[in-house]
Structure formats: structure tokens, C-alpha cells
Amino acid sequence: MSFAAVEPSQALEFRVRGRVQGVGFRPAVWRMARELGLAGEVLNDGEGVLLRVKGDPSRIAALLRRIERDPPPLAHVDGIERRYYSGHLPLDFRIAESIGGPACTQVTPDAALCGACAAELRNPDERRYRYPFTNCTHCGPRLSIVTAIPYDRATTTMAPFELCAACEAEYRNPIDRRFHAEAVACPSCGPTASVVALGQAEAPRAGGADAVEIAARRIARGEIIAVKGLGGYHLACDATNAETVARLRGLKRRDAKPFALMARDLAVIRRYCAIDAVEERALTSVEAPIVLLRAKGPEHLPEAVAPGLATLGFMLPTTPLHLLLIDQFEHPLVMTSGNISDEPAVIDDGEALAEIAAFALTHDRDIANRVDDSVVRVMAARSRVLRRARGYAPAPLRLPSGFEMAPDLLAMGGELKATFCLVKDGQAILSQHQGDLENAATLDDYKKNLALFRSLFDHAPTAIVVDRHPEYLSSKLGRAETDTRALPLIDVQHHHAHVAACFAENGRPLHAPPALGIVLDGLGFGDDGAIWGGEFLLANYLGYERLARLKPVAMPGGAQAVREPWRNLYAHLKAAGDFDATPSTFGDWRALEGKPLATIDGMIARGLNSPLASSCGRLFDAVAAALGVCADRQAYEGEAGARLEALAAAAPNEMRGYALRISEPALIDVDPAPMWRAIRDDLRQGVSAQTIARRFHLGLAQSITEVAVRLAAARRFETVALSGGCFQNRLLFESVYDGLCEAGFTVLTHADAPANDGGLSLGQAAVGAAHLMR
Amino acid sequence: LAHGGGGKAMKDLIDDVFVAAFDNPMLAPLDDSARMDLLDLAQYGDRLALTTDSFVVDPLVFPGGDIGKLAVCGTVNDLAVGGALPLYLSCAVIIEEGVSIDFLRQIARSMAATAQEAGVKIVTGDTKVVNKGACDQMFITTTGVGVVAAGVELGAHRARLGDALLVNGLLGDHGAAILGARGDMALQSPIESDCAPLQGLIASLLNAAPNTRFMRDPTRGGVATVLNEIAEAAQVAIEIDEAVTPLRDEVRGFCEILGLDPLYLANEGKIVAIVPSDEAEQALEAMRAHPLGRQAAIIGSVVAGEPGRVTMRTIFGGRRIVDMLVGEQLPRIC
Ligand SMILES: [Fe+3]
Ligand SMILES: [Mg+2]
Ligand SMILES: [Zn+2]
Ligand SMILES: [Zn+2]
CATH class of the missing domain: 3.30.1330.10 (PurM-like, N-terminal domain)
Known part of the structure; x- marks a missing residue:
């Protein structure tokens, strides 16, 4: 941004928009202005921040440069507008009273402990030395402690803690790092940590700074400890202790899903993982997510931490409590969400975890809202959010140009990995990850968060957008809402929403011409009543044309075929033809031995709970089963695909992929039949599973690129958008991405919103808004 | 003809x-x-x-x-x-x-x-x-x-917090029998429909538990649908317990192969009864004493919670939404 020279005598007013309230923005501007010797004032108002200055134009330009380049850690400047100012200004620089009553500060995401607070924590001369609830305007809890608006201390779970004089002084001092830090606390006035025994009537309790050490000693002895974190409980144990990790698996009733890890610093992580520069930035960002890293280091963790995978999910300590705890360990801790099986993480008193952990490291500040740990993965040199929660939500995403006047609306999201999305003032406010709505506690949470977001953002939808799937609980909820509130309902096809989400987060304008969306996904309800999931849609925000798809194959048993990959193998072999799955050929397909194939034949023949699906996820399942990976059952959604990727990652770099057949008609079918014959031949020749897995990934990616090239020749698009859950697979993603880039396409990908169903509500919101503005 | x-x-x-x-x-x-x-x-x-x-x-x-x-x-x-x-x-x-x-x-x-x-x-x-x-x-x-009979007043609206939910036996037999009989399902042994007239069983139930609130035969749509209808009509929440919900092993196995939820399979010789908790044991005994109720069970109760919602406590300790289906059982997983 450049501002033309103006007369030095003329005062200027700058309107700063973006995330500039409640993040220490005004004190930062105050310091910068003072250093530059400028006079004027900075204040909050209903729209953001107003900066009024007078002085040497080059110094004013320098101030603006510094604001843009070096804002406080949690601030984000979206835009600055300039005008002349003729009002009175002080002779020095001041932080002025907010206009329009108390600042209507927006709720921002929870932020990981900042460097300044971490330094205080470790400095014996500081009054917050070793205090587990240290925070300031640059860090600390936000969304997880808010209960209502306006966002100030009284409407958070910090309300019961009355500020001491010292904290009060910091809170009131405009130039202090804790100026209006709503969660400010110290040992004499703030929350207290304690260790409590779970599941006992008279729970023994140990408080104070000792608590963390007691918990650490227990963890070191091989115990599992529940730890009350920012947005929910964790279960913590020594990640290097194979016996404890196995016990945690048993108690948590989680067979195979990888456990998240926490390490003191990057050096510890590097002992187990390779970290590149982008991954390092992600790990140390204020969002401090779990980052999926390649498990390539001099040391190894027990297999039970992430069974069958070639990645480990690491995060750095996110709260002072975590830091004090992990500081005592030279090695990583498992830091998995505090829940049993598929329940949402516990946020109340931890008693629900008594079966798993005998003790909890807890505290007396309530968690108002569950906010799970976020997960990112670096692919094609960009950090990409796979689960968007702590650190990211509820930061708004700006909708592309053309959506400025979008009416307020509410998009309900999907069913698994559900999120919802509010549209307000041209922005999309995506909720934190909610989870699987079929779980009653998760559905309750979803509803609670919906009510919270509506109140936090003062939101009254004029329409509700849902997925077209008739059985999604989010769709049913949305339909019920439109009935009771007499609002219009817009239903959006699942994969159209995926494509629109990718368009929206990449700023593709409302009236841009159609581009090709390639959605490689699990399952979504298709417009022909079949199930879709491997789609090539020439789309804009308003609609789409289905140009190609993976060839539809039966899913014998419906949802059961998702849980049991061998079913997809069998259905795929049958669809590919000339595969007699008779006992004599079971040698090729061991996964089918002993399976009730005659019954499956009957089901497919009668169309009994055997819907046709053009799903890429199911193709992954089928190939995994062919290699004996999770053939009988997958323990969690996407396990077979994740393990197949891990196999492929261990293969030598090989150039040739299996060919898929691309048909010619109006609607192109991508048919894996030739691939199945090639896999059979490779199996017979004893080719390794790693190589087969890699050839599958590469062949699929090549075919996808080829389809895009063919379609572009006929339909003249230059842009391709990639979405769908299968693009969480790094090898597939990078192979497709590179192929399309080489073919000359502009490729849009997900980074801020998940490619999986966590991003669905954003796409629904964009499609819904486009329809309402038509 | x-x-x-x-x-x-x-x-x-x-x-x-x-x-x-x-x-x-x-x-x-x-x-x-x-x-x-x-x-x-x-x-x-x-x-x-x-x-x-x-x-x-x-x-x-x-x-x-x-x-x-x-x-x-x-x-x-x-x-x-x-x-x-x-x-x-x-x-x-x-x-x-x-x-x-x-x-x-x-x-x-x-x-x-x-x-x-x-x-x-x-x-x-x-x-x-x-x-x-x-x-x-x-x-x-x-x-x-x-x-x-004079004095018999049954209605879903009479359901109260704490009431017990009973069924008179193994669920889903009829639906499984019909699916098994259709086409070549290559079943080891056929599953028989539970089709039976229930007037005798119901008479002894009403005799033993005169304050029975409501009964319904869970035919098409199965127990899941009936429970949803009851929860909706009575504006109460209902929770059942997977561990005690009676299912024939053959039906369980057949449903697993077919990928169907037995709670949605039709029954033709079953009732779901809502009985005040202090009459639940008598009701259960009366059912079990009848030939068509030998495997009767208390499968759940009317609980505090969102009106109209039916949940099942799973064997893993979680609580799953058991919803009314709009159409057929369709996979919701992505
Ligand atoms: Fe999807
Ligand atoms: Mg009738
Ligand atoms: Zn801080
Ligand atoms: Zn204090």
C-alpha cells in the first residue's frame, strides 16, 4: 500500500479493518508511533480500529508499513483506508477511549502461549514464575472460555476470579501487554492447578505448583494422566513406553487411530521426524496445531502410537500448564483427546475418564466450549488444515469478491467431521470441528455451539443451507429449523459444496467462469440417487455439470462396506469382469478367503443394500484389501487409505503407474478394470505391496490428470480445483497437483479449510449465498 | 385362475x-x-x-x-x-x-x-x-x-420420565426372514418370522401392569421407528441399551453381512410397551411367563433429554442417535 505525500500540517485518519480488537493492536500502534515521534491517537470502534496521526509524511508511511508488516502476533490487517482528519489531536500519541460504548470486541481463536509469557514462566524473578495460567493479549484462551457477548471477562469462565490489584493495573494500562487481556491472571488471583484422584468419593487433591510435578512423576512411572487443557481434556502418557501406550489403546477402546504427540521443542521432535521449513513454521505458529510429519528420524516410537502409518502427529506445548509438564520430559508424550472411543473430548470434571486415568492434572477454570486440537499437514509446500479447531476457529474467512452483499445465512455442514458456517458481512465464519453427529454428545455440542455462534456474531440467518443427503442429521436439523422459522431452505449436492469451498477459500470471484472441480472423496449423496465420490464437475458457485466420474461399483452392505474393505475388493473385481472369485483363485485375493461371497452375490444381484458408488475412498479400500491392508475391518474412517499411502511411501521411487481405462461418452467413466488385471499379475509375480501401492497412487493420479486434459480440450477451462477427503493423502495430492500444473492448469487447493467434510459447510455457504444473490 | x-x-x-x-x-x-x-x-x-x-x-x-x-x-x-x-x-x-x-x-x-x-x-x-x-x-x-375394557386408557402422551421400555422378545426376525427368503442369500439356516397374534400376551401384560402407559407393534420401520414415534408424540427422550436389546445371533450375523441395523427391521409378533417403573418387573415376569414373551427384556427407559430424541447406549459406552429414517438405510459415512 502506498500513500502519496501530503502536507505535514494535515492530520490523517486511517480506518484499519481485520482482526484488530482484543489482540493488543492499540498498544502495539502506540509503541510504534512513539518510536517514530508521531502525535495522534488510536481507538477502537464498532468497525475496527481508527488511527489518527499528524507529522512527517514519511514517518506516517513508516508507521503504516510497520503496522502491516509487524502487527501483534494475533492481529491480522485486512485493509487500511485513508482520509483527512480535521478534529482535535493531542500533542503526543495516546490510546483514546473507544467510540460507541465499550468496544464490541470479536471473539478470536484460542492462541498458544506466546514467547513473552513463556519467558516469564521460566524467570524466577517474575511474579508469574511457573504459574500455569499465564497469558496476555498475544496468547491464551478465547473461544474455549466465552459464554456470551460482549466478550469481556464477565462473559467468560474467568468471571469468578476477581483481579488482584497488580493484575488490574496491567489490565487497565494501555501500554501493557495485558491491556484488556480478558483472561489475565496470576498466582494470587487466578485459577489453580491441582492433581485429583478420579473416580473416588473423597478425592485426594494436591494443589499449587507441586501439581504439575506430581503429574509428571506419575507419567514418568508409566501411568496415564488426564490433563485438563485449553478446549478439553487430554490423556497423557509416556510415548516411548510401549506397554503404557498399549494399555491406553485398550482403555480408550481405540484400536488403531493414531495418537497425537507433544514434545518440549523441535529438537525432541527431530529425533523422530523429518521437519522441513514449512512444517517448522506450522509447529511454532500461534495456532500451534498437530502437524503430521514424516516419521523419519534416528529414533523410533512404539508401533502402537500410530499403527501402520509412516507419519506422526506432533504438537508443541500450547498452554503454560502443558509447557510446565512437558518441560520435565526429554522425550515425547502421547497427548490424545480425553475421551472414550468415539465420544467427544471431556470438558467438565474429568470423572468420565476415571476408567482410563487414576489421576487428573486439572484446574478450577471451566472450559465453556469444547475446542479440539487442530491438525495440519504440509503438502506441496503449503500447510493445509485437515481438522480446523483450536487456534483457527472462529476466525472469519473473507468470501471472494462478489459476495460482499451476501445475506446472512447458515450452512449446516455434513455428518462426519461436521462443521457449520455462518455468512455475515461478506465473511464466512466456520465453526470449530464438531465431529460425528450420530454421537449424541457431539450432536448436543453442535447445537450448543450453533446457539453460541449465533449470539457471539449477532447472527440471524435469512436462509439455511444443507447437504442433499436425506439422512444427514445436520440436514434434518436444518430442515426442522426452516420449518419453525419459516426460512427458505437451499440444499446443495455434496461434491458441489466441496468444489465451492475450494473456490471460496481461494478467492475465486462470484461471477468467475466455470472451472473443473475434481473431488476425490468418500461418499456423498448424488443427484441421481446413487452415491458419488470420484467426480469431475465443471462448476461455478451456482451449479455444475458432471463431466466424468469413477466408474460406479456396488457397495454391498452400504455403510458396512466402508467398515469392511474386502467387500469393496470383491465388488470391484466383479465389476472389472473376468475375475472368478472361486476358491481356486483366492490365491490372488487372500482377503476374500472365508467370506460370505455367495450372500454378497445375492445382495448385489437383488440390489439389496448395495448402492452404486463412484467413490474414490472405496477404490482405496479395495486396493488396500487386495494387499491385505485392513482387509477385514478398518478401525477408523480412512484407515485403509492412510495405511496404503504409508506402504507407497516406503516404495522405491518408481515412475510407472497402473493404467485406468477412460471411456469416451458424454459422461466419462474412469474404469479401474485394467488396473485390477495389472495388480493380479504383480501379485502373482511377487511384486512387493509397497510397489503395488505406489503404482496404484501414481496410476490413479495420471488418469485423473489425463481426464482433466481431455475435458479441457473440449470445454476450455484453465482452472482446476481439488477437493474431497482423499486429498489428505500426500502422495495422491502431490502427484495430481504436479501433473495438473505441468499440464498448464491453474490449480486451486485447500489450505485454510479442510479438503474433507470439515470444509463442506463453507462450500454450502458460498453456493447458498450465490443462489440468494442471483 | x-x-x-x-x-x-x-x-x-x-x-x-x-x-x-x-x-x-x-x-x-x-x-x-x-x-x-x-x-x-x-x-x-x-x-x-x-x-x-x-x-x-x-x-x-x-x-x-x-x-x-x-x-x-x-x-x-x-x-x-x-x-x-x-x-x-x-x-x-x-x-x-x-x-x-x-x-x-x-x-x-x-x-x-x-x-x-x-x-x-x-x-x-x-x-x-x-x-x-x-x-x-x-x-x-x-x-x-x-x-x-372399561378403564383401559393407553396413549403415548402418558409416558413419563423414568418409565421402563419393554419388548417381548428377539427383534428383527420378520424383516430378516423376508430378506433371507428373497433371492439367493445363501443362508446357512433360514431365519423364521416371528409372526404371531399377541392378544394373549397383551392381556396378561395389562393384568400384571395395569398402569401400562402405551403399546405399539414395531412392524415396518422396526423398533427404531416406533421409539421415535413415541418420543415425538410424548415429547420425551428415550434411551435404550444395546447390551440388553434382545437379538437372535442369526439375525445379528445376517444384519452384519447385509449392513443393516436390526433396530429398523420389521417385527410381526412383537410389542414395545411403556410401563411405569414400579410395574416394570411385574410386566417383565408376565411377559416371560407367556410363550410369546420368553425372551422379553427391559431395553431402556424414558430419560431426561431433548424431547423426541431416541438414543442407544452402545456396548462401547457411547450414546448413538437412533433416528427416524426418511428413506432406506443409506450410508452416511463420507
Ligand atoms: Fe465429502
Ligand atoms: Mg396398521
Ligand atoms: Zn502471552
Ligand atoms: Zn492477579
Whole structure:
């Protein structure tokens, strides 16, 4: 941004928009202005921040440069507008009273402990030395402690803690790092940590700074400890202790899903993982997510931490409590969400975890809202959010140009990995990850968060957008809402929403011409009543044309075929033809031995709970089963695909992929039949599973690129958008991405919103808004 | 059978099949009406109950029953769950041309036998033969008349927090039997339908638990659908417990192969009863003492929670939403 020279005598007013309230923005501007010797004032108002200055134009330009380049850690400047100012200004620089009553500060995401607070924590001369609830305007809890608006201390779970004089002084001092830090606390006035025994009537309790050490000693002895974190409980144990990790698996009733890890610093992580520069930035960002890293280091963790995978999910300590705890360990801790099986993480008193952990490291500040740990993965040199929660939500995403006047609306999201999305003032406010709505506690949470977001953002939808799937609980909820509130309902096809989400987060304008969306996904309800999931849609925000798809194959048993990959193998072999799955050929397909194939034949023949699906996820399942990976059952959604990727990652770099057949008609079918014959031949020749897995990934990616090239020749698009859950697979993603880039396409990908169903509500919101503005 | 071809002679022949099978003194000539004595009816209670249902099933004969037995049980059970003593049925049959007289005899005998077991008389009826393709072999409509005893008041709205939820036995047998009988499902041993008339079981239940709130027969849509209807009508939350929900191993295994949730499978010899908690044990004992209730169980209760919501506590300790399905069981997983 450049501002033309103006007369030095003329005062200027700058309107700063973006995330500039409640993040220490005004004190930062105050310091910068003072250093530059400028006079004027900075204040909050209903729209953001107003900066009024007078002085040497080059110094004013320098101030603006510094604001843009070096804002406080949690601030984000979206835009600055300039005008002349003729009002009175002080002779020095001041932080002025907010206009329009108390600042209507927006709720921002929870932020990981900042460097300044971490330094205080470790400095014996500081009054917050070793205090587990240290925070300031640059860090600390936000969304997880808010209960209502306006966002100030009284409407958070910090309300019961009355500020001491010292904290009060910091809170009131405009130039202090804790100026209006709503969660400010110290040992004499703030929350207290304690260790409590779970599941006992008279729970023994140990408080104070000792608590963390007691918990650490227990963890070191091989115990599992529940730890009350920012947005929910964790279960913590020594990640290097194979016996404890196995016990945690048993108690948590989680067979195979990888456990998240926490390490003191990057050096510890590097002992187990390779970290590149982008991954390092992600790990140390204020969002401090779990980052999926390649498990390539001099040391190894027990297999039970992430069974069958070639990645480990690491995060750095996110709260002072975590830091004090992990500081005592030279090695990583498992830091998995505090829940049993598929329940949402516990946020109340931890008693629900008594079966798993005998003790909890807890505290007396309530968690108002569950906010799970976020997960990112670096692919094609960009950090990409796979689960968007702590650190990211509820930061708004700006909708592309053309959506400025979008009416307020509410998009309900999907069913698994559900999120919802509010549209307000041209922005999309995506909720934190909610989870699987079929779980009653998760559905309750979803509803609670919906009510919270509506109140936090003062939101009254004029329409509700849902997925077209008739059985999604989010769709049913949305339909019920439109009935009771007499609002219009817009239903959006699942994969159209995926494509629109990718368009929206990449700023593709409302009236841009159609581009090709390639959605490689699990399952979504298709417009022909079949199930879709491997789609090539020439789309804009308003609609789409289905140009190609993976060839539809039966899913014998419906949802059961998702849980049991061998079913997809069998259905795929049958669809590919000339595969007699008779006992004599079971040698090729061991996964089918002993399976009730005659019954499956009957089901497919009668169309009994055997819907046709053009799903890429199911193709992954089928190939995994062919290699004996999770053939009988997958323990969690996407396990077979994740393990197949891990196999492929261990293969030598090989150039040739299996060919898929691309048909010619109006609607192109991508048919894996030739691939199945090639896999059979490779199996017979004893080719390794790693190589087969890699050839599958590469062949699929090549075919996808080829389809895009063919379609572009006929339909003249230059842009391709990639979405769908299968693009969480790094090898597939990078192979497709590179192929399309080489073919000359502009490729849009997900980074801020998940490619999986966590991003669905954003796409629904964009499609819904486009329809309402038509 | 030929449509129209036989004229009056054929019509008489068909009617005779049913008249002969149903044989009872009150049976009216088939195109006339049955007459019932009001004083006679009044000895059973103070309100008449009337219900009607049409029965369509593929295949017509299945393990454990056939369309005839189904048509009698369905209507008898609809009367009985409403608290009525079932007394009389009518029977209207639509027959596709080409169905054999022998087969008609078989179905008529089955209806007669079931009616006898249910203590009801089939007192009037009608038959029609239609062109090939105009119906699928055979449709039967039965209408039932029963009498509700004085003081019996059943209604979903009477459900209260803490009430117990009972079923009289293994769930999903009928739905599984029908699916198994359709096409070549290569089953080891056939699963039999639970099709049975429940008036006797219900009478002893009401006797043991006079404050029973409500009953419903979980036919099409299964227990899951009925529970949702109850929760919705009563504006209460219901929770059932997977660990104690009675299922036959064969049905469990069959559902696992098919990928279907047995809670949504049809039953034709089951009731779901809501009973105040202090009568639950008596109700359970009374059911278990009856041949059609040996595997009765208390599967859940009316709980505090969102009105209209049905949940199941899973064997893993979680709580799963058991929702009313809009259509068929479709995978929701992405
Ligand atoms: Fe999806
Ligand atoms: Mg009925
Ligand atoms: Zn800080
Ligand atoms: Zn203090």
C-alpha cells in the first residue's frame, strides 16, 4: 500500500479493518508511533480500529508499513483506508477511549502461549514464575472460555476470579501487554492447578505448583494422566513406553487411530521426524496445531502410537500448564483427546475418564466450549488444515469478491467431521470441528455451539443451507429449523459444496467462469440417487455439470462396506469382469478367503443394500484389501487409505503407474478394470505391496490428470480445483497437483479449510449465498 | 385362475375356498354384511375398536408364515396394542390371474388357523381377480373389530420420565426372514418370522401392569421407528441399551453381512410397551411367563433429554442417535 505525500500540517485518519480488537493492536500502534515521534491517537470502534496521526509524511508511511508488516502476533490487517482528519489531536500519541460504548470486541481463536509469557514462566524473578495460567493479549484462551457477548471477562469462565490489584493495573494500562487481556491472571488471583484422584468419593487433591510435578512423576512411572487443557481434556502418557501406550489403546477402546504427540521443542521432535521449513513454521505458529510429519528420524516410537502409518502427529506445548509438564520430559508424550472411543473430548470434571486415568492434572477454570486440537499437514509446500479447531476457529474467512452483499445465512455442514458456517458481512465464519453427529454428545455440542455462534456474531440467518443427503442429521436439523422459522431452505449436492469451498477459500470471484472441480472423496449423496465420490464437475458457485466420474461399483452392505474393505475388493473385481472369485483363485485375493461371497452375490444381484458408488475412498479400500491392508475391518474412517499411502511411501521411487481405462461418452467413466488385471499379475509375480501401492497412487493420479486434459480440450477451462477427503493423502495430492500444473492448469487447493467434510459447510455457504444473490 | 373367464362359477369357487376355510356360524354370505349383537359385545368393555390394514409381502410364503397369517396377525395386533380384545375380522383378497386354487386354499387355511389361535372370527369378506400385472399375485386387506375394557386408557402422551421400555422378545426376525427368503442369500439356516397374534400376551401384560402407559407393534420401520414415534408424540427422550436389546445371533450375523441395523427391521409378533417403573418387573415376569414373551427384556427407559430424541447406549459406552429414517438405510459415512 502506498500513500502519496501530503502536507505535514494535515492530520490523517486511517480506518484499519481485520482482526484488530482484543489482540493488543492499540498498544502495539502506540509503541510504534512513539518510536517514530508521531502525535495522534488510536481507538477502537464498532468497525475496527481508527488511527489518527499528524507529522512527517514519511514517518506516517513508516508507521503504516510497520503496522502491516509487524502487527501483534494475533492481529491480522485486512485493509487500511485513508482520509483527512480535521478534529482535535493531542500533542503526543495516546490510546483514546473507544467510540460507541465499550468496544464490541470479536471473539478470536484460542492462541498458544506466546514467547513473552513463556519467558516469564521460566524467570524466577517474575511474579508469574511457573504459574500455569499465564497469558496476555498475544496468547491464551478465547473461544474455549466465552459464554456470551460482549466478550469481556464477565462473559467468560474467568468471571469468578476477581483481579488482584497488580493484575488490574496491567489490565487497565494501555501500554501493557495485558491491556484488556480478558483472561489475565496470576498466582494470587487466578485459577489453580491441582492433581485429583478420579473416580473416588473423597478425592485426594494436591494443589499449587507441586501439581504439575506430581503429574509428571506419575507419567514418568508409566501411568496415564488426564490433563485438563485449553478446549478439553487430554490423556497423557509416556510415548516411548510401549506397554503404557498399549494399555491406553485398550482403555480408550481405540484400536488403531493414531495418537497425537507433544514434545518440549523441535529438537525432541527431530529425533523422530523429518521437519522441513514449512512444517517448522506450522509447529511454532500461534495456532500451534498437530502437524503430521514424516516419521523419519534416528529414533523410533512404539508401533502402537500410530499403527501402520509412516507419519506422526506432533504438537508443541500450547498452554503454560502443558509447557510446565512437558518441560520435565526429554522425550515425547502421547497427548490424545480425553475421551472414550468415539465420544467427544471431556470438558467438565474429568470423572468420565476415571476408567482410563487414576489421576487428573486439572484446574478450577471451566472450559465453556469444547475446542479440539487442530491438525495440519504440509503438502506441496503449503500447510493445509485437515481438522480446523483450536487456534483457527472462529476466525472469519473473507468470501471472494462478489459476495460482499451476501445475506446472512447458515450452512449446516455434513455428518462426519461436521462443521457449520455462518455468512455475515461478506465473511464466512466456520465453526470449530464438531465431529460425528450420530454421537449424541457431539450432536448436543453442535447445537450448543450453533446457539453460541449465533449470539457471539449477532447472527440471524435469512436462509439455511444443507447437504442433499436425506439422512444427514445436520440436514434434518436444518430442515426442522426452516420449518419453525419459516426460512427458505437451499440444499446443495455434496461434491458441489466441496468444489465451492475450494473456490471460496481461494478467492475465486462470484461471477468467475466455470472451472473443473475434481473431488476425490468418500461418499456423498448424488443427484441421481446413487452415491458419488470420484467426480469431475465443471462448476461455478451456482451449479455444475458432471463431466466424468469413477466408474460406479456396488457397495454391498452400504455403510458396512466402508467398515469392511474386502467387500469393496470383491465388488470391484466383479465389476472389472473376468475375475472368478472361486476358491481356486483366492490365491490372488487372500482377503476374500472365508467370506460370505455367495450372500454378497445375492445382495448385489437383488440390489439389496448395495448402492452404486463412484467413490474414490472405496477404490482405496479395495486396493488396500487386495494387499491385505485392513482387509477385514478398518478401525477408523480412512484407515485403509492412510495405511496404503504409508506402504507407497516406503516404495522405491518408481515412475510407472497402473493404467485406468477412460471411456469416451458424454459422461466419462474412469474404469479401474485394467488396473485390477495389472495388480493380479504383480501379485502373482511377487511384486512387493509397497510397489503395488505406489503404482496404484501414481496410476490413479495420471488418469485423473489425463481426464482433466481431455475435458479441457473440449470445454476450455484453465482452472482446476481439488477437493474431497482423499486429498489428505500426500502422495495422491502431490502427484495430481504436479501433473495438473505441468499440464498448464491453474490449480486451486485447500489450505485454510479442510479438503474433507470439515470444509463442506463453507462450500454450502458460498453456493447458498450465490443462489440468494442471483 | 383366469380372470372373468369362469364367470359366476369361478367367483363362487373362489368364495367357497374362503367360506369353507373360515367356517363359523356368524360367517355371512360373502357379499352380505355380518351382524353382531351389541349386548354381547358390551360384556367385554365400553368402547369399540376398529382398524384396517392391507398386506403385501414378497415372497407370499416365507419361513415362519405366509401372507394369510400375516394379514390376521397384523390386524389382531393392531387392535390388541390399543388395549382392545380382538373379536371379528373381515377379509378382502385381490388375486392376480394365474394364481392356483390350491395356493388360495393354502392361504385360506393359514388365515383360519391363525384366526383360531387369535380367538377371532372372520365374519365377512370379498374376493376379486384382476388381470396379470394389475397386482403382484395377492393382496389381502383385513379389518378388525375389538372391544376395549372399561378403564383401559393407553396413549403415548402418558409416558413419563423414568418409565421402563419393554419388548417381548428377539427383534428383527420378520424383516430378516423376508430378506433371507428373497433371492439367493445363501443362508446357512433360514431365519423364521416371528409372526404371531399377541392378544394373549397383551392381556396378561395389562393384568400384571395395569398402569401400562402405551403399546405399539414395531412392524415396518422396526423398533427404531416406533421409539421415535413415541418420543415425538410424548415429547420425551428415550434411551435404550444395546447390551440388553434382545437379538437372535442369526439375525445379528445376517444384519452384519447385509449392513443393516436390526433396530429398523420389521417385527410381526412383537410389542414395545411403556410401563411405569414400579410395574416394570411385574410386566417383565408376565411377559416371560407367556410363550410369546420368553425372551422379553427391559431395553431402556424414558430419560431426561431433548424431547423426541431416541438414543442407544452402545456396548462401547457411547450414546448413538437412533433416528427416524426418511428413506432406506443409506450410508452416511463420507
Ligand atoms: Fe465429502
Ligand atoms: Mg396398521
Ligand atoms: Zn502471552
Ligand atoms: Zn492477579
